[in-house]
Amino acid sequence: MKKFFAGLVLAALPLLSQAQATARTGYWQQEANYSIDVTLDDQQQLLTGTEEIQYTNHSPDQLTFVWFHLWPNAYKNNSTAFAKQQLRNGKRKFQFAKPEQRGFIDQLDFKVNGQPAQLSYDPQNPDIAKLILPQPLAPGAKATITTPFRVKIPDSFSRFGHVGQSYQISQWYPKPAVYDQKGWHPMPYLDQGEFYSEFGSFDVRITLPANYTVGATGVLQNPDELQRMDQLAAATALKKTEADFGTDLKFPASAPETKTLRYQQDRVHDFAWFADKRFNVLKSGVTLPSGRAVTTWVLFTNSDALKWVKGLQEVNEAVTYYSQWVGEYPYSAATAVDGALSAGSGMEYPMVTVTMPSAIIHEVGHNWFYGILGSNERDFGWMDEGVNSYVENRVASRTDSLAGDFSMVLKSKTVAGLIGIDGLNASALNQLPYQMVASRGLDQPVSGVTSADYGMLNYGFIMYGKTAALLKYLAGYLGQDTFDKAMHAYYDKWQFKHPYPEDMQAVFEESTGQKLDWFFKDMLQGTAHYDAAVSDMQVTDSQVKVLIRNDSPAPFAVPVSTVDAQGKILETQWTPLIGIEDGEDETQLDFRRAGVAAVVVDAAYLTPELNRRDDRMKVSGAFRGFEKLQIKPLASVERWDRSTLNWAPVLGANTSDKFMLGAAFYNSPLVNKNLNYLLMPMYSFNQRELNGVATVNVNVLPGSVARQIVTGLTVQRFERYRKVEPSITFLLPKSAFDRPQHMIKIANTAIKNQDFGQTSSIQTLEYEVKAGNALQTWGAHVELNQLTSSIAQETGSRNAVLLRAAANYQRYYARKKKISVRLFGGRFLQNDSSGFVMGLSGSPDYRRQTAFLDRQQISDAYTAQVHQTDDRDGAFKGYMPLQSGQGGVFSQRWMSTLNVQADLPVTGLSLFADLGATREYFALANGKTQAQHIFYDAGLVVPVIPNVLQLYLPVAGSMYENGLPSGRKDFTDRIRFVLKLNQLNPFRLLNEQLAQ
Numbered sequence: 001m002k003k004f005f006a007g008l009v010l011a012a013l014p015l016l017s018q019a020q021a022t023a024r025t026g027y028w029q030q031e032a033n034y035s036i037d038v039t040l041d042d043q044q045q046l047l048t049g050t051e052e053i054q055y056t057n058h059s060p061d062q063l064t065f066v067w068f069h070l071w072p073n074a075y076k077n078n079s080t081a082f083a084k085q086q087l088r089n090g091k092r093k094f095q096f097a098k099p100e101q102r103g104f105i106d107q108l109d110f111k112v113n114g115q116p117a118q119l120s121y122d123p124q125n126p127d128i129a130k131l132i133l134p135q136p137l138a139p140g141a142k143a144t145i146t147t148p149f150r151v152k153i154p155d156s157f158s159r160f161g162h163v164g165q166s167y168q169i170s171q172w173y174p175k176p177a178v179y180d181q182k183g184w185h186p187m188p189y190l191d192q193g194e195f196y197s198e199f200g201s202f203d204v205r206i207t208l209p210a211n212y213t214v215g216a217t218g219v220l221q222n223p224d225e226l227q228r229m230d231q232l233a234a235a236t237a238l239k240k241t242e243a244d245f246g247t248d249l250k251f252p253a254s255a256p257e258t259k260t261l262r263y264q265q266d267r268v269h270d271f272a273w274f275a276d277k278r279f280n281v282l283k284s285g286v287t288l289p290s291g292r293a294v295t296t297w298v299l300f301t302n303s304d305a306l307k308w309v310k311g312l313q314e315v316n317e318a319v320t321y322y323s324q325w326v327g328e329y330p331y332s333a334a335t336a337v338d339g340a341l342s343a344g345s346g347m348e349y350p351m352v353t354v355t356m357p358s359a360i361i362h363e364v365g366h367n368w369f370y371g372i373l374g375s376n377e378r379d380f381g382w383m384d385e386g387v388n389s390y391v392e393n394r395v396a397s398r399t400d401s402l403a404g405d406f407s408m409v410l411k412s413k414t415v416a417g418l419i420g421i422d423g424l425n426a427s428a429l430n431q432l433p434y435q436m437v438a439s440r441g442l443d444q445p446v447s448g449v450t451s452a453d454y455g456m457l458n459y460g461f462i463m464y465g466k467t468a469a470l471l472k473y474l475a476g477y478l479g480q481d482t483f484d485k486a487m488h489a490y491y492d493k494w495q496f497k498h499p500y501p502e503d504m505q506a507v508f509e510e511s512t513g514q515k516l517d518w519f520f521k522d523m524l525q526g527t528a529h530y531d532a533a534v535s536d537m538q539v540t541d542s543q544v545k546v547l548i549r550n551d552s553p554a555p556f557a558v559p560v561s562t563v564d565a566q567g568k569i570l571e572t573q574w575t576p577l578i579g580i581e582d583g584e585d586e587t588q589l590d591f592r593r594a595g596v597a598a599v600v601v602d603a604a605y606l607t608p609e610l611n612r613r614d615d616r617m618k619v620s621g622a623f624r625g626f627e628k629l630q631i632k633p634l635a636s637v638e639r640w641d642r643s644t645l646n647w648a649p650v651l652g653a654n655t656s657d658k659f660m661l662g663a664a665f666y667n668s669p670l671v672n673k674n675l676n677y678l679l680m681p682m683y684s685f686n687q688r689e690l691n692g693v694a695t696v697n698v699n700v701l702p703g704s705v706a707r708q709i710v711t712g713l714t715v716q717r718f719e720r721y722r723k724v725e726p727s728i729t730f731l732l733p734k735s736a737f738d739r740p741q742h743m744i745k746i747a748n749t750a751i752k753n754q755d756f757g758q759t760s761s762i763q764t765l766e767y768e769v770k771a772g773n774a775l776q777t778w779g780a781h782v783e784l785n786q787l788t789s790s791i792a793q794e795t796g797s798r799n800a801v802l803l804r805a806a807a808n809y810q811r812y813y814a815r816k817k818k819i820s821v822r823l824f825g826g827r828f829l830q831n832d833s834s835g836f837v838m839g840l841s842g843s844p845d846y847r848r849q850t851a852f853l854d855r856q857q858i859s860d861a862y863t864a865q866v867h868q869t870d871d872r873d874g875a876f877k878g879y880m881p882l883q884s885g886q887g888g889v890f891s892q893r894w895m896s897t898l899n900v901q902a903d904l905p906v907t908g909l910s911l912f913a914d915l916g917a918t919r920e921y922f923a924l925a926n927g928k929t930q931a932q933h934i935f936y937d938a939g940l941v942v943p944v945i946p947n948v949l950q951l952y953l954p955v956a957g958s959m960y961e962n963g964l965p966s967g968r969k970d971f972t973d974r975i976r977f978v979l980k981l982n983q984l985n986p987f988r989l990l991n992e993q994l995a996q
Contacts, residue, residue: 072160195377204271283295599616635669877954917934
């Protein structure tokens, strides 16, 4: 019998394993039902409460612990993930917050089914903890988890906080993390990066002073408070003008009596509430196609009151159109609340959102994407933000709202015509942010990148903007009706569940009957730069036959249209997928001939193309691919129907050329082209000749390792010299947001001085690295120069090899105050004559990199080196003359300096101090030489224009005979300045900002 029984067990094992596998692969999700009592102390900024959670284990696994989110602890100190992310994203407000401004959660005492349970905090994240269960929780079993809690409400640094007695209470209670088919998902609170929570029910009782008005998740259960809300709404509805609302934003005193408001709701995964004693209230509602009514509310202060009055209609529009295009709204109410917005323009919660008036549609729309379709926002934020942005843009287009597109600019015909976007649709402009980063190698995939790993701008540009544009493209490819049916199927299947990207793809494929890997995997998970072109055309009496080529590394389909002479679309056809197999990168389309003037790829700007200059081909003419050229100021958007040359006025001056007037002509800096150019002629009224700058850059975006390779040529002419500099620059690594950035540059600079017949040739190898965050930054720069110079009247030439290196460190000791330290070292590896030097008080600028006002040292006030410095080489702020009073301290051997600058705590001034050493013998006026090795200076910095124009006032140093100025004139004559015009270069500023 024992052997027989053992045999049965062995035979049954495969069946048991199969049953377990089936249970594991079948969909399931956990359930968390909450009962919470909480009291607001608006004097101490505290919440005190108790919580009971009925936690049901629907998984096939026995659980020995439950991860909990204790997100108020994100505001506890500067070591949290939230605090670190704030610094990464350039914010120092929280870093220097006072203890009383911070927040936390404490007084926790967890019990499971009445038994004490241990809470084990994550060592890296105080806002995550593992609750060790006294007994394992079997599949299908329930546990009752209880705890008291106290929460210190922080100032408004992110989503949870208060401004005075205006409260945004979100992510405020102990909350289990999600356990799903992919495992546990504990996550620290982040400002950039949202959430993932279990569905369940909430029964929440909030006690607070009686004169507060509250907007919250759930259905209000208090008849007297419902009556009060109706009365407030009726009173607010009588106000029609700004004067009716007034401008008073003061907080009234809190009522001595309290009230307890009760809210209940099922099928939600979060609960938030917002309280303010100043709220105006408006009430409306919509009736859904099923006949069910939804009540809509807006709660707002007197600030922007009329916008909020209009906002009530936008709540109605969002509920109406999302229900139509996605699926019917399942809850009884939708509320938008005015509040402190320290985490963007708004933040969504089930049935309620805190928002700005301009973002109401987007935030209310999150009830569908985040609220009802509860995807993992931290790992796949596009399923929430991006899909929601796509629907928001449709609502905005349908309702003529300004939300979500560029309607405000497009509506003004004068502005649109001035900057060359007249006739464009919102789709063309909505793609612009993505195109700006992608053309610089800064783009990131839509899917497969966690929210926290996006660059600060890419978080919006890619996850919101690019996703919305790609979904609009997919809708165009599938057909809007087909797309909408798929979206409804997705909503119907996954509402109140946790869909992943593969789940959305599966529903869309099943609904449309098409394989969509090329979209959900190649397009969403990759960074391929798409480009299609009209490669050939054959015209007959009845047909226009065109060959469309895919020049992209991934397959995609494109709409192709015929247009008449005025650019009106006559006929549109979609290509099949091009490039899905090797060798199939072209396809033919046949159009009717009548009235056709040209064939255009993507006339409606649906596709994610970067290059549209080859999108149009005329049916006749010698130059079938060329379009008319328009000249527009400042910047423009690339479009298929015209070429644009941008321009901007330019002024300049120096003591040699005097006043110069000119203009800069360039192709638009917004989206980098493979070939970028700048021509900036400037007429010198003193020299009566043409000066200026011209640059040509060829940009290559490698697939890996380097982010960008730029091969350039610069030609410039000022002050009777001419400079020609070809170069090649490598920017790496591929990612620009989460690691040190490196630059390698090779340049060959040729300079000819027309007045003296002097020519110089400088071969340069540069390396630069930068890293850091809002609290501290560091960097290094190494430069190796091969220098050659000759003068027409002299025989032979002077040669040298110079190696220089500088390291810098900057740290903020207060929110707006910093200390900077720089260490410089330089040495001539070869110097066969006395022609080449390093400067203790600034470089000789052999490569003409600095805009000196008086390079030729004509004036007494702006003299290069003496009065204007470039803060390079030794970078002494004070000018160090020889003791004879003639010339400055230079070195032909080696030099090392330490430069320190510190902002003063109260004023806008800074202190500087420099210490330098060099081994030189200086020639004195009497013919003797004197050795001096150590130099120093100290003084004040006056930031006239921070980072651009600064005055240096040396009050002590080696430049003074006794270390101090001998009188007022001795002091004022030594005031110097630095003018860094390159900090104002708009092309440079744009590139730096996009890499944030």
